[in-house]
Amino acid sequence: MDTPQKRYAQRNPEKVKKWQREWRESHKEERAIYLKKYKKVNREKLKEKEHEYHKKYIARKKLDPIWVEKRREYRRKYRKENTEIVRMWRKSNKKRGISCKLRFEIFKRDNFTCFYCGRKAPAVVLQVDHKIPKSKGGKTAKENLITSCFECNIGKSDNLLN
Numbered sequence: 001m002d003t004p005q006k007r008y009a010q011r012n013p014e015k016v017k018k019w020q021r022e023w024r025e026s027h028k029e030e031r032a033i034y035l036k037k038y039k040k041v042n043r044e045k046l047k048e049k050e051h052e053y054h055k056k057y058i059a060r061k062k063l064d065p066i067w068v069e070k071r072r073e074y075r076r077k078y079r080k081e082n083t084e085i086v087r088m089w090r091k092s093n094k095k096r097g098i099s100c101k102l103r104f105e106i107f108k109r110d111n112f113t114c115f116y117c118g119r120k121a122p123a124v125v126l127q128v129d130h131k132i133p134k135s136k137g138g139k140t141a142k143e144n145l146i147t148s149c150f151e152c153n154i155g156k157s158d159n160l161l162n
């Protein structure tokens with residue numbers, strides 16, 4: 001539908017963009033709360049979207065090396081210019097991982113022994129590993145976590161166990 005507002009926006013895209021930016025700036029807290037709620041309610045939908053986007057990205061990556069290079073350049077530039085934001089993201093990503101307590105519980109349950117090769121700490125560096133990888137929908141829960149040494153963990157990476 002063509003409303004007067006839409007027409008105005010089409011004629012003055014820069015102005016509208018500026019307003020939107022200002023609005024977002026001044027409603028940061030409300031937006032954060034709303035986004036959190038939205039993500040919670042639409043978790044499945046968002047996951048699907050992300051998956052879809054990833055598939056598209058992989059397809060384009062194969063066909064368009066120039067685009068990949070451009071994108072890489074852009075990301076590099078972004079990281080340089082927004083070090084604070086990037087640091088915050090990294091921190092929040094870390095938080096979502098396995099807690100120290102859970103890690104210790106897994107080690108204890110598995111007798112501080114690598115599930116794959118049977119070597120023990122302190123001869124090897126132990127890590128907690130997802131049986132079904134997170135990328136394939138595996139959960140960070142006790143049933144899906146096992147003790148693995150550093151080397152076995154790297155060797156396995158994202159392959160599913162049979």
Ligand SMILES: [Zn+2]
Nearest residue numbers: 114117149152
């Ligand atoms: Zn091992």
